[in-house]
Amino acid sequence: MTVGFYGGKFLPLHLGHVYAIIQASTMVDELYVVLSHSENRDKELCKNTNIDYIESRVRFRWLHQLVKDMEHVKVLAVEDSNGDKDYNWHEGAFEIKRKIGKPIDYVFSSERAYEGIFANLYPHSTHIIIDGKREMVPISATKIRENGVFQYWDFLPDVVKPHFVKKVVVLGTESCGKSTLTRNLAKIFNTTFVEEYGRTFCEKVGGCEGIMLEEDYPLIAYHHKVKEAEAIEKANKIVFIDTEAVVTQFYSELYNGSFHPILDEMAKNQNYDLMLYLEPDVKWVNDGLRVHGKQEIREENNQRLKMLLQKNKLPFIPLSGTYHEKLAQAVKEVRAILRYRK
DSSP: OOEEEEEEOOTTOOHHHHHHHHHHHTTOSEEEEEEEEOHHHHHHHHTTSSSOOOOHHHHHHHHHHHHTTOTTEEEEEEEOOOOSTTOOHHHHHHHHHHHHOSOOOEEEESOGGGHHHHHHHOTTSEEEESSTTOSSSOOOHHHHHHHOGGGGGGGSOTTTHHHHOEEEEEEOSTTSSHHHHHHHHHHHTTOOEEOOHHHHHHHHHTOSTTTOOTTHHHHHHHHHHHHHHHHHHHOBSEEEEEOOHHHHHHHHHHHHOOOOHHHHHHHHTOOOSEEEEEOSOSOOOOOSSOOOOSHHHHHHHHHHHHHHHHHTTOOOEEEOSSHHHHHHHHHHHHHHHHHSOO
């Protein structure tokens, strides 16, 4: 049985790593992929770059997802507390050997600069360099950190992309253009979107006013979150979402006069990169489900929803004007977060 290992910080994991892991897996009977991590070192490496620090458990999960169908490939994690400049290679090698627990025949890397180091640390192992000139996969984690993941999106494995997807939620009361704007933005940016599940639910039961039950609203919010997760998995850099938990809470109070603490908890744990709020300044359209068409009621509902958002400390950007004007404002805000260095 031949044993090999391929290690790295995987900050982030990219297709160069994937290529090396696949190649190494064909050369040995047993391959260990070793995540070497230190919160101090990894935060230091991400400081003043174009990505935020990525927790080790996230990277560990990426690796497991990547090799889950490769029975002879195992993933290990080795932690230390050193910084980038004072990393102790000898201690690291000792811990790697201890965790693998058997003689290592091959050490794989993509760095010629490691030849002397590995010859000293693993004297009984053969160092094999895979794509050292980056000809097969011209990328490095350093480049990604320097320039941001969106510039190298096609070099990220599918298991990694959801972590970096920007999430944009569109908010507002009845008939302000949320559904249309959400779909249009998804088409413009060639990505996925999430429909308001409350509308889907109302269509299933035959309406909203007078027939909604108190227990419906947590169920609506739960299903909506599931749809979000599914859309994020397939998104192209960004995902657009029609409404969220606070809006569901708003409709629960509006239609049933009921407050759900669980919806507030969901709102506290939401993590959106941009919240666009549509003012009710376009013509109200009766689609068979909407019931609050009088402008004074629309304004009252509008203020109530804004108060709920403020209560939950959710910052939003108001968009007003015609459908065309709101679309132009939304596109500008979305482009801004896609250019944002994080």
